[in-house]
Amino acid sequence: MKAVFKVIALLLLSAIVAGCAGEQEKPESSERELYETAQGYIKSKNFSLAVQNLQLLESRFPFGPYAEQAQLEIIYAHYRSGDNEAAVAAADRFIRLHPRHESVDYAYYMRGLANYTQGEGLLDRFLTTDTTSRDPGAATESFDDFRQLLQRFPNSAYADDARARMIHLRNRLARYEINVANYYFKRKAYLAAANRGRYVVENMPQTKAVPDALAVMVQAYLLLGMKDLAEQPLMVLRQNFPDHPSLDKNGNFVSQVGLDGERSIINKATLGLIDRYEPPRFDNRNQE
Incomplete structure (x- = not known):
């Protein structure tokens, strides 16, 4: 009987060992x-x-x-x-x-x-959005x-593609500065608007936003009563971009807002309800 039990024990042990071997993990991928x-x-x-x-x-x-x-x-x-x-x-x-x-x-x-x-979202793939x-x-x-x-x-x-993207980015950053200048016009912060325009002219001279930047400077300086400072950007605008919408056929600057307090008599009399003040806004990308 002892011999039988030994045989059974050996068979069970063999079965356990075989089972453990079968459960081992497969070799890791190379x-x-x-x-x-x-x-x-x-x-x-x-x-x-x-x-x-x-x-x-x-x-x-x-x-x-x-x-x-x-x-x-x-x-x-x-x-x-x-x-x-x-x-x-x-x-x-x-x-x-x-x-x-x-x-x-x-x-x-x-x-x-x-x-x-x-920052691009799903809609940017299907709709034209203004990233500026x-x-x-x-x-x-x-x-x-x-x-x-x-x-x-x-x-x-990758150099050629990088250069092309840099041109696009520079134009995008310059247009952003014009958008900020337009916001400053809305807030009547004319000196801040002029500084944004000057930044574009001085630091991004080859971008498509330069004509609007010059117009921003002229408009802001006129609203500040600084006609002498408005002369130089106006001269550059006339010489280089004579077809800009801010210039009439004679090259005179067409101000987008009155310079005498910005509010008409009707506007003042109606407490701003009629003939509301519309701030200057420069965005002539359709001319680019």
């Missing part, structure tokens, strides 16, 4: 398998799963041959998924870790691209990103 899986997700536009696999690859094989490429592709996957903040953070990390990498120019470019589209009225913070950062790319890597494959 670095190449993780990378190829991530590539498949990118091709199918499943960018969230692509990010997960690329991050897993980097954590398991931080010094492997695919690690640095995975860091670059994480930037792209974040950007394509619409997570611009994560894309910027990933680009910053790559630049910090690999400042001399042969593809670091791509990180600069993608950082600029992520900031370029920062938005906070210029991301646009300014994008411009600086592209500027760094061109300074460090003037022959980069």
